[in-house]
Amino acid sequence: MAEHRADVIIVGGGMVGLALAAGLADTGYTVAVVEARQAPAWRREHTSNRVSAITHASRRLLERLGAWEAIAAARVSPFEAIHAWDAAGHPGVTFDAADRGEACLGHIVENTLVQDALRAAVGRRSNVSLYCPVTVDDLAIEPDRVGMRLGDGRRLRADLLVGADGARSMVREAAGIGADTRDYHQRGIVATVTTEIHHGAVARQRFLPTGPVALLPLADGRCSLVWSATEERADELEALDELAFSNALTDATEGVLGVVIAAEDRAAFPLRRLHANEYVAPRVALVGDAAHVIHPLAGQGVNLGFLDAAALVDVLAEGRQRHGDAGAYGALRRYARWRRADNALMQTAMDGFHWLFSNNDPVRAIVRNLGLGLTDRLVPAKTLFVDHAVGRRGDLPSLMR
Numbered sequence: 001m002a003e004h005r006a007d008v009i010i011v012g013g014g015m016v017g018l019a020l021a022a023g024l025a026d027t028g029y030t031v032a033v034v035e036a037r038q039a040p041a042w043r044r045e046h047t048s049n050r051v052s053a054i055t056h057a058s059r060r061l062l063e064r065l066g067a068w069e070a071i072a073a074a075r076v077s078p079f080e081a082i083h084a085w086d087a088a089g090h091p092g093v094t095f096d097a098a099d100r101g102e103a104c105l106g107h108i109v110e111n112t113l114v115q116d117a118l119r120a121a122v123g124r125r126s127n128v129s130l131y132c133p134v135t136v137d138d139l140a141i142e143p144d145r146v147g148m149r150l151g152d153g154r155r156l157r158a159d160l161l162v163g164a165d166g167a168r169s170m171v172r173e174a175a176g177i178g179a180d181t182r183d184y185h186q187r188g189i190v191a192t193v194t195t196e197i198h199h200g201a202v203a204r205q206r207f208l209p210t211g212p213v214a215l216l217p218l219a220d221g222r223c224s225l226v227w228s229a230t231e232e233r234a235d236e237l238e239a240l241d242e243l244a245f246s247n248a249l250t251d252a253t254e255g256v257l258g259v260v261i262a263a264e265d266r267a268a269f270p271l272r273r274l275h276a277n278e279y280v281a282p283r284v285a286l287v288g289d290a291a292h293v294i295h296p297l298a299g300q301g302v303n304l305g306f307l308d309a310a311a312l313v314d315v316l317a318e319g320r321q322r323h324g325d326a327g328a329y330g331a332l333r334r335y336a337r338w339r340r341a342d343n344a345l346m347q348t349a350m351d352g353f354h355w356l357f358s359n360n361d362p363v364r365a366i367v368r369n370l371g372l373g374l375t376d377r378l379v380p381a382k383t384l385f386v387d388h389a390v391g392r393r394g395d396l397p398s399l400m401r
Protein backbone atom coordinates (compact mmCIF):
# COMPACT_ATOMS: atom_id res chain seq x y z
CA MET A 1 0.00 0.00 0.00
CA ALA A 2 1.32 3.48 -0.88
CA GLU A 3 2.80 5.58 1.89
CA HIS A 4 1.19 8.97 2.60
CA ARG A 5 3.72 11.70 3.27
CA ALA A 6 2.77 14.73 5.41
CA ASP A 7 4.86 17.35 7.21
CA VAL A 8 3.14 16.67 10.52
CA ILE A 9 1.17 13.71 11.89
CA ILE A 10 -1.13 14.50 14.81
CA VAL A 11 -2.34 11.48 16.80
CA GLY A 12 -5.65 12.45 18.46
CA GLY A 13 -8.45 14.39 16.80
CA GLY A 14 -10.02 15.79 19.97
CA MET A 15 -10.58 19.53 20.41
CA VAL A 16 -6.87 20.32 20.76
CA GLY A 17 -5.58 18.06 17.96
CA LEU A 18 -8.13 19.41 15.47
CA ALA A 19 -7.39 23.05 16.38
CA LEU A 20 -3.69 22.39 15.89
CA ALA A 21 -4.33 20.71 12.52
CA ALA A 22 -6.32 23.70 11.21
CA GLY A 23 -3.76 26.21 12.53
CA LEU A 24 -0.77 24.37 11.03
CA ALA A 25 -2.57 23.93 7.71
CA ASP A 26 -2.99 27.72 7.49
CA THR A 27 0.77 28.20 7.75
CA GLY A 28 1.26 25.91 4.74
CA TYR A 29 2.10 22.60 6.40
CA THR A 30 0.54 19.36 5.20
CA VAL A 31 -1.05 17.55 8.14
CA ALA A 32 -2.41 14.06 8.81
CA VAL A 33 -4.70 13.56 11.83
CA VAL A 34 -5.18 10.03 13.15
CA GLU A 35 -8.18 9.56 15.45
CA ALA A 36 -9.18 6.22 16.95
CA ARG A 37 -12.79 7.03 17.74
CA GLN A 38 -15.76 8.28 15.75
CA ALA A 39 -16.82 11.01 18.19
CA PRO A 40 -20.54 11.43 18.92
CA ALA A 41 -22.03 14.33 16.94
CA TRP A 42 -23.60 17.38 18.57
CA ARG A 43 -27.40 17.20 18.76
CA ARG A 44 -29.67 20.23 18.71
CA GLU A 45 -32.43 18.46 20.68
CA HIS A 46 -30.14 17.32 23.51
CA THR A 47 -27.69 19.35 25.60
CA SER A 48 -24.57 17.29 26.28
CA ASN A 49 -23.35 16.89 29.87
CA ARG A 50 -19.75 17.57 28.77
CA VAL A 51 -19.15 21.28 28.41
CA SER A 52 -16.17 23.63 28.58
CA ALA A 53 -15.88 27.19 29.79
CA ILE A 54 -14.13 28.79 26.81
CA THR A 55 -12.03 31.92 27.47
CA HIS A 56 -12.01 34.89 25.09
CA ALA A 57 -8.53 33.89 23.96
CA SER A 58 -9.82 30.42 23.02
CA ARG A 59 -12.83 31.95 21.28
CA ARG A 60 -10.50 34.15 19.21
CA LEU A 61 -8.57 31.02 18.19
CA LEU A 62 -11.79 29.29 17.15
CA GLU A 63 -12.83 32.41 15.21
CA ARG A 64 -9.54 32.54 13.31
CA LEU A 65 -9.78 28.85 12.48
CA GLY A 66 -13.31 29.39 11.09
CA ALA A 67 -15.06 27.30 13.75
CA TRP A 68 -16.67 29.88 16.02
CA GLU A 69 -19.39 31.05 13.65
CA ALA A 70 -20.97 27.59 13.54
CA ILE A 71 -20.63 27.21 17.32
CA ALA A 72 -22.24 30.60 18.06
CA ALA A 73 -25.05 29.90 15.57
CA ALA A 74 -25.78 26.53 17.19
CA ARG A 75 -25.67 27.05 20.99
CA VAL A 76 -23.39 28.99 23.34
CA SER A 77 -23.96 30.50 26.73
CA PRO A 78 -22.00 33.62 27.65
CA PHE A 79 -21.36 34.08 31.37
CA GLU A 80 -21.01 37.55 32.83
CA ALA A 81 -19.70 36.75 36.30
CA ILE A 82 -18.26 34.01 38.48
CA HIS A 83 -19.33 33.73 42.09
CA ALA A 84 -17.27 31.51 44.41
CA TRP A 85 -17.90 30.87 48.07
CA ASP A 86 -17.13 28.21 50.64
CA ALA A 87 -18.84 26.13 53.29
CA ALA A 88 -17.63 28.27 56.20
CA GLY A 89 -20.33 30.90 55.82
CA HIS A 90 -18.17 33.55 54.14
CA PRO A 91 -19.98 35.62 51.48
CA GLY A 92 -17.27 34.79 48.94
CA VAL A 93 -16.00 36.57 45.90
CA THR A 94 -17.52 37.70 42.61
CA PHE A 95 -15.55 38.24 39.43
CA ASP A 96 -17.52 40.49 37.13
CA ALA A 97 -16.86 41.06 33.43
CA ALA A 98 -18.25 44.58 33.71
CA ASP A 99 -15.40 45.50 36.10
CA ARG A 100 -13.05 45.32 33.10
CA GLY A 101 -15.46 46.72 30.56
CA GLU A 102 -16.21 43.30 29.02
CA ALA A 103 -19.67 41.98 28.14
CA CYS A 104 -18.84 38.48 29.44
CA LEU A 105 -16.02 36.46 30.99
CA GLY A 106 -16.31 33.57 28.55
CA HIS A 107 -18.73 31.08 27.00
CA ILE A 108 -20.02 27.68 28.08
CA VAL A 109 -19.95 25.39 25.05
CA GLU A 110 -20.66 21.70 24.58
CA ASN A 111 -17.49 19.75 23.74
CA THR A 112 -19.28 17.86 20.94
CA LEU A 113 -20.17 21.18 19.29
CA VAL A 114 -16.58 22.46 19.44
CA GLN A 115 -15.38 19.17 18.00
CA ASP A 116 -17.95 19.17 15.17
CA ALA A 117 -17.13 22.76 14.21
CA LEU A 118 -13.38 22.08 14.24
CA ARG A 119 -13.84 18.89 12.22
CA ALA A 120 -15.79 20.90 9.61
CA ALA A 121 -13.07 23.58 9.62
CA VAL A 122 -10.39 20.93 9.10
CA GLY A 123 -12.48 19.40 6.28
CA ARG A 124 -12.38 22.73 4.41
CA ARG A 125 -8.56 22.66 4.32
CA SER A 126 -7.22 20.59 1.45
CA ASN A 127 -3.81 20.14 3.13
CA VAL A 128 -5.26 18.19 6.11
CA SER A 129 -6.14 14.48 5.87
CA LEU A 130 -8.25 13.00 8.63
CA TYR A 131 -7.89 9.25 9.28
CA CYS A 132 -10.83 8.23 11.46
CA PRO A 133 -11.72 5.88 13.02
CA VAL A 134 -8.44 4.02 12.89
CA THR A 135 -5.78 2.89 15.34
CA VAL A 136 -2.01 3.23 15.17
CA ASP A 137 -0.52 -0.25 14.94
CA ASP A 138 3.15 0.43 14.50
CA LEU A 139 5.08 3.56 15.30
CA ALA A 140 8.74 4.27 14.52
CA ILE A 141 10.38 7.49 15.73
CA GLU A 142 13.69 7.88 13.88
CA PRO A 143 16.27 10.69 14.05
CA ASP A 144 15.15 12.28 10.77
CA ARG A 145 11.50 11.20 10.44
CA VAL A 146 8.56 9.35 11.97
CA GLY A 147 6.61 6.54 10.34
CA MET A 148 3.51 4.58 11.31
CA ARG A 149 1.27 1.79 10.09
CA LEU A 150 -2.45 2.20 10.72
CA GLY A 151 -4.88 -0.53 11.69
CA ASP A 152 -6.25 -0.62 8.13
CA GLY A 153 -2.76 -1.19 6.69
CA ARG A 154 -2.13 2.35 5.40
CA ARG A 155 1.28 3.87 6.10
CA LEU A 156 2.09 7.46 7.05
CA ARG A 157 5.40 9.30 7.23
CA ALA A 158 6.24 12.81 8.48
CA ASP A 159 8.93 15.12 9.88
CA LEU A 160 7.06 15.64 13.15
CA LEU A 161 4.72 13.58 15.32
CA VAL A 162 2.38 15.42 17.70
CA GLY A 163 0.68 13.63 20.57
CA ALA A 164 -2.77 15.20 21.06
CA ASP A 165 -4.05 11.86 22.27
CA GLY A 166 -5.18 12.76 25.77
CA ALA A 167 -4.12 11.76 29.28
CA ARG A 168 -3.15 8.18 28.37
CA SER A 169 -1.05 9.36 25.45
CA MET A 170 0.43 6.57 23.39
CA VAL A 171 2.75 9.09 21.71
CA ARG A 172 4.11 10.23 25.08
CA GLU A 173 4.89 6.65 25.97
CA ALA A 174 6.38 5.78 22.58
CA ALA A 175 8.68 8.81 22.85
CA GLY A 176 9.85 7.59 26.27
CA ILE A 177 8.58 10.72 28.03
CA GLY A 178 7.64 10.10 31.65
CA ALA A 179 4.99 11.99 33.57
CA ASP A 180 4.45 13.21 37.10
CA THR A 181 1.02 11.94 38.11
CA ARG A 182 -1.11 12.38 41.18
CA ASP A 183 -4.50 10.97 42.01
CA TYR A 184 -6.79 13.54 43.62
CA HIS A 185 -8.88 10.63 44.98
CA GLN A 186 -11.91 12.50 43.71
CA ARG A 187 -14.42 11.97 40.93
CA GLY A 188 -16.03 14.70 38.88
CA ILE A 189 -19.77 14.12 38.60
CA VAL A 190 -21.36 15.90 35.65
CA ALA A 191 -25.07 16.33 34.86
CA THR A 192 -27.48 18.78 33.29
CA VAL A 193 -29.60 20.34 36.00
CA THR A 194 -32.83 22.31 36.16
CA THR A 195 -33.09 24.81 38.99
CA GLU A 196 -35.97 26.79 40.43
CA ILE A 197 -34.25 30.15 39.86
CA HIS A 198 -32.65 31.21 36.55
CA HIS A 199 -28.84 31.32 36.65
CA GLY A 200 -28.73 34.92 35.38
CA ALA A 201 -25.60 34.19 33.28
CA VAL A 202 -23.48 33.67 36.41
CA ALA A 203 -21.16 30.68 36.89
CA ARG A 204 -21.23 29.55 40.51
CA GLN A 205 -18.85 27.39 42.52
CA ARG A 206 -19.05 26.43 46.16
CA PHE A 207 -16.02 24.92 47.86
CA LEU A 208 -16.96 22.05 50.17
CA PRO A 209 -14.50 20.05 52.29
CA THR A 210 -15.27 17.06 50.02
CA GLY A 211 -14.58 19.08 46.83
CA PRO A 212 -15.97 21.99 44.81
CA VAL A 213 -19.44 21.96 43.23
CA ALA A 214 -19.94 24.16 40.16
CA LEU A 215 -23.08 25.22 38.27
CA LEU A 216 -22.28 26.57 34.81
CA PRO A 217 -25.05 28.53 33.03
CA LEU A 218 -26.51 26.96 29.86
CA ALA A 219 -28.30 28.71 27.00
CA ASP A 220 -31.69 27.13 27.79
CA GLY A 221 -31.69 28.37 31.41
CA ARG A 222 -30.48 25.08 32.87
CA CYS A 223 -27.00 24.57 34.35
CA SER A 224 -24.20 22.15 33.66
CA LEU A 225 -22.97 20.56 36.86
CA VAL A 226 -19.37 19.68 37.70
CA TRP A 227 -19.33 18.27 41.22
CA SER A 228 -15.88 17.14 42.36
CA ALA A 229 -16.17 14.85 45.36
CA THR A 230 -13.98 12.52 47.38
CA GLU A 231 -14.35 8.89 46.33
CA GLU A 232 -16.49 8.07 49.40
CA ARG A 233 -18.78 11.04 48.78
CA ALA A 234 -18.93 10.28 45.06
CA ASP A 235 -19.96 6.66 45.85
CA GLU A 236 -22.80 8.02 47.99
CA LEU A 237 -23.90 10.56 45.40
CA GLU A 238 -23.78 8.12 42.50
CA ALA A 239 -25.96 5.67 44.45
CA LEU A 240 -28.76 8.23 44.87
CA ASP A 241 -31.80 8.28 42.61
CA GLU A 242 -32.44 11.50 40.69
CA LEU A 243 -34.69 13.08 43.31
CA ALA A 244 -32.33 12.36 46.21
CA PHE A 245 -29.36 13.54 44.13
CA SER A 246 -31.19 16.78 43.27
CA ASN A 247 -31.92 17.33 46.96
CA ALA A 248 -28.28 16.71 47.86
CA LEU A 249 -27.31 19.27 45.20
CA THR A 250 -29.77 21.84 46.58
CA ASP A 251 -28.06 21.42 49.97
CA ALA A 252 -24.54 21.49 48.53
CA THR A 253 -25.25 24.76 46.70
CA GLU A 254 -27.11 26.23 49.70
CA GLY A 255 -30.14 26.68 47.46
CA VAL A 256 -28.37 29.52 45.68
CA LEU A 257 -30.63 28.86 42.65
CA GLY A 258 -33.53 27.64 44.73
CA VAL A 259 -34.45 23.98 44.62
CA VAL A 260 -32.70 21.72 42.13
CA ILE A 261 -35.64 20.23 40.24
CA ALA A 262 -33.87 17.71 38.00
CA ALA A 263 -30.36 16.37 37.37
CA GLU A 264 -30.25 14.45 34.08
CA ASP A 265 -27.49 12.54 32.29
CA ARG A 266 -25.29 11.94 35.30
CA ALA A 267 -21.77 10.63 34.62
CA ALA A 268 -18.56 10.52 36.66
CA PHE A 269 -14.86 10.86 35.80
CA PRO A 270 -11.86 10.08 38.02
CA LEU A 271 -9.83 13.23 38.67
CA ARG A 272 -6.09 13.00 38.26
CA ARG A 273 -3.31 15.43 37.73
CA LEU A 274 -0.60 14.73 35.20
CA HIS A 275 2.35 16.69 33.90
CA ALA A 276 4.69 15.28 31.25
CA ASN A 277 8.34 15.58 32.26
CA GLU A 278 9.12 16.93 28.79
CA TYR A 279 6.81 18.44 26.17
CA VAL A 280 9.13 17.53 23.30
CA ALA A 281 11.59 14.87 22.22
CA PRO A 282 13.43 14.59 18.90
CA ARG A 283 10.68 14.59 16.19
CA VAL A 284 7.91 14.62 18.85
CA ALA A 285 5.77 17.26 20.60
CA LEU A 286 2.91 16.89 23.09
CA VAL A 287 -0.14 19.18 23.36
CA GLY A 288 -3.29 19.32 25.50
CA ASP A 289 -4.12 16.58 27.97
CA ALA A 290 -1.28 14.43 26.57
CA ALA A 291 1.06 16.98 28.19
CA HIS A 292 -0.97 18.08 31.23
CA VAL A 293 -4.18 17.23 33.04
CA ILE A 294 -5.41 19.61 35.73
CA HIS A 295 -8.22 19.66 38.25
CA PRO A 296 -11.44 20.90 36.59
CA LEU A 297 -12.15 23.38 39.40
CA ALA A 298 -11.06 26.36 37.28
CA GLY A 299 -12.38 24.96 33.98
CA GLN A 300 -9.05 25.56 32.27
CA GLY A 301 -8.10 22.18 30.74
CA VAL A 302 -9.01 22.71 27.13
CA ASN A 303 -8.06 26.38 27.24
CA LEU A 304 -4.51 25.41 28.18
CA GLY A 305 -4.57 22.86 25.37
CA PHE A 306 -5.63 25.53 22.88
CA LEU A 307 -2.79 27.74 24.13
CA ASP A 308 -0.37 24.84 23.47
CA ALA A 309 -1.76 24.34 19.96
CA ALA A 310 -1.58 28.03 19.06
CA ALA A 311 1.95 28.36 20.51
CA LEU A 312 3.13 25.34 18.51
CA VAL A 313 1.64 26.91 15.36
CA ASP A 314 3.64 30.12 15.99
CA VAL A 315 6.88 28.27 16.63
CA LEU A 316 6.52 25.93 13.64
CA ALA A 317 5.44 28.77 11.32
CA GLU A 318 8.67 30.57 12.15
CA GLY A 319 10.67 27.34 11.80
CA ARG A 320 9.17 26.76 8.36
CA GLN A 321 10.36 30.14 7.13
CA ARG A 322 13.86 29.50 8.49
CA HIS A 323 14.63 25.92 7.47
CA GLY A 324 11.48 24.14 6.34
CA ASP A 325 11.85 21.16 8.68
CA ALA A 326 8.74 20.76 10.86
CA GLY A 327 10.60 18.54 13.30
CA ALA A 328 13.59 20.83 13.93
CA TYR A 329 14.47 20.31 17.57
CA GLY A 330 15.42 23.94 18.28
CA ALA A 331 11.88 25.11 17.41
CA LEU A 332 10.34 22.33 19.49
CA ARG A 333 12.45 23.34 22.49
CA ARG A 334 11.17 26.89 22.14
CA TYR A 335 7.59 25.60 22.27
CA ALA A 336 8.37 23.56 25.40
CA ARG A 337 9.97 26.53 27.19
CA TRP A 338 7.01 28.74 26.31
CA ARG A 339 4.23 26.43 27.44
CA ARG A 340 5.58 24.15 30.17
CA ALA A 341 6.22 26.87 32.77
CA ASP A 342 2.81 28.45 32.13
CA ASN A 343 0.97 25.14 32.55
CA ALA A 344 3.02 24.23 35.64
CA LEU A 345 1.96 27.52 37.24
CA MET A 346 -1.70 26.82 36.54
CA GLN A 347 -1.37 23.28 37.93
CA THR A 348 0.28 24.57 41.09
CA ALA A 349 -2.47 27.16 41.55
CA MET A 350 -5.13 24.44 41.14
CA ASP A 351 -3.31 22.20 43.62
CA GLY A 352 -3.16 25.11 46.07
CA PHE A 353 -6.92 25.64 45.75
CA HIS A 354 -7.52 21.93 46.11
CA TRP A 355 -5.37 21.78 49.27
CA LEU A 356 -6.91 24.92 50.76
CA PHE A 357 -10.51 23.87 50.28
CA SER A 358 -10.51 20.10 50.60
CA ASN A 359 -10.35 20.00 54.37
CA ASN A 360 -12.12 21.14 57.51
CA ASP A 361 -8.87 22.02 59.23
CA PRO A 362 -9.48 25.32 61.15
CA VAL A 363 -6.19 26.92 60.05
CA ARG A 364 -7.05 26.35 56.40
CA ALA A 365 -10.53 27.75 57.06
CA ILE A 366 -9.00 30.98 58.39
CA VAL A 367 -6.65 31.25 55.40
CA ARG A 368 -9.63 30.60 53.12
CA ASN A 369 -11.77 33.26 54.69
CA LEU A 370 -8.95 35.77 54.71
CA GLY A 371 -8.11 34.91 51.11
CA LEU A 372 -11.65 35.14 49.78
CA GLY A 373 -12.44 38.22 51.90
CA LEU A 374 -9.36 39.98 50.69
CA THR A 375 -9.81 39.04 47.08
CA ASP A 376 -13.24 40.57 46.88
CA ARG A 377 -11.88 43.87 48.08
CA LEU A 378 -8.44 43.69 46.50
CA VAL A 379 -9.06 45.21 43.11
CA PRO A 380 -5.64 44.41 41.51
CA ALA A 381 -5.95 40.67 42.31
CA LYS A 382 -9.45 40.54 40.85
CA THR A 383 -8.32 42.52 37.81
CA LEU A 384 -5.50 40.02 37.25
CA PHE A 385 -7.89 37.09 37.46
CA VAL A 386 -10.43 38.65 35.11
CA ASP A 387 -7.70 39.67 32.63
CA HIS A 388 -6.52 36.05 32.62
CA ALA A 389 -10.08 34.83 32.08
CA VAL A 390 -10.80 37.22 29.22
CA GLY A 391 -7.42 36.54 27.61
CA ARG A 392 -5.71 39.90 28.08
CA ARG A 393 -2.17 38.66 28.61
CA GLY A 394 1.14 39.67 27.11
CA ASP A 395 2.42 36.26 26.02
CA LEU A 396 -0.53 35.01 23.97
CA PRO A 397 0.21 33.18 20.71
CA SER A 398 -0.69 35.22 17.62
CA LEU A 399 -3.86 33.23 16.81
CA MET A 400 -5.28 34.13 20.25
CA ARG A 401 -4.43 37.83 20.46
Ligand SMILES: Cc1cc2nc3c(=O)[nH]c(=O)nc-3n(C[C@H](O)[C@H](O)[C@H](O)COP(=O)(O)OP(=O)(O)OC[C@H]3O[C@@H](n4cnc5c(N)ncnc54)[C@H](O)[C@@H]3O)c2cc1C
Pocket residue numbers: 011012013014015016017034035036037051052053054134135136164165166167169170188189190226269287288289290296298299300301302303304305
Ligand atom coordinates in the same frame (compact mmCIF):
# COMPACT_ATOMS: atom_id res chain seq x y z
C1 LIG B 1 -15.45 16.65 34.72
C2 LIG B 1 -14.58 17.49 33.81
C3 LIG B 1 -14.93 18.81 33.53
C4 LIG B 1 -14.13 19.61 32.72
N1 LIG B 1 -14.49 20.92 32.48
C5 LIG B 1 -13.69 21.71 31.72
C6 LIG B 1 -14.01 23.10 31.47
O1 LIG B 1 -15.02 23.64 31.91
N2 LIG B 1 -13.15 23.84 30.70
C7 LIG B 1 -12.01 23.31 30.19
O2 LIG B 1 -11.23 24.02 29.54
N3 LIG B 1 -11.68 22.01 30.40
C8 LIG B 1 -12.49 21.20 31.16
N4 LIG B 1 -12.14 19.89 31.36
C9 LIG B 1 -10.93 19.36 30.73
C10 LIG B 1 -11.09 19.12 29.24
O3 LIG B 1 -12.22 18.29 29.00
C11 LIG B 1 -9.84 18.49 28.65
O4 LIG B 1 -8.71 19.26 29.03
C12 LIG B 1 -9.90 18.42 27.13
O5 LIG B 1 -10.94 17.60 26.69
C13 LIG B 1 -8.58 17.88 26.55
O6 LIG B 1 -8.64 17.87 25.14
P1 LIG B 1 -7.57 17.07 24.30
O7 LIG B 1 -7.98 17.26 22.87
O8 LIG B 1 -6.19 17.46 24.72
O9 LIG B 1 -7.72 15.55 24.77
P2 LIG B 1 -8.96 14.55 24.63
O10 LIG B 1 -10.25 15.28 24.71
O11 LIG B 1 -8.71 13.47 25.62
O12 LIG B 1 -8.81 13.99 23.14
C14 LIG B 1 -7.86 13.03 22.81
C15 LIG B 1 -8.29 12.35 21.52
O13 LIG B 1 -7.29 11.42 21.14
C16 LIG B 1 -7.89 10.21 20.74
N5 LIG B 1 -6.91 9.13 20.96
C17 LIG B 1 -6.44 8.67 22.14
N6 LIG B 1 -5.52 7.71 21.94
C18 LIG B 1 -5.42 7.55 20.59
C19 LIG B 1 -4.63 6.70 19.76
N7 LIG B 1 -3.76 5.83 20.27
N8 LIG B 1 -4.78 6.80 18.42
C20 LIG B 1 -5.65 7.69 17.88
N9 LIG B 1 -6.41 8.53 18.63
C21 LIG B 1 -6.29 8.46 19.95
C22 LIG B 1 -9.14 10.10 21.60
O14 LIG B 1 -10.10 9.26 21.01
C23 LIG B 1 -9.58 11.55 21.68
O15 LIG B 1 -10.46 11.90 20.63
C24 LIG B 1 -12.93 19.07 32.17
C25 LIG B 1 -12.58 17.75 32.43
C26 LIG B 1 -13.39 16.96 33.25
C27 LIG B 1 -12.97 15.53 33.55
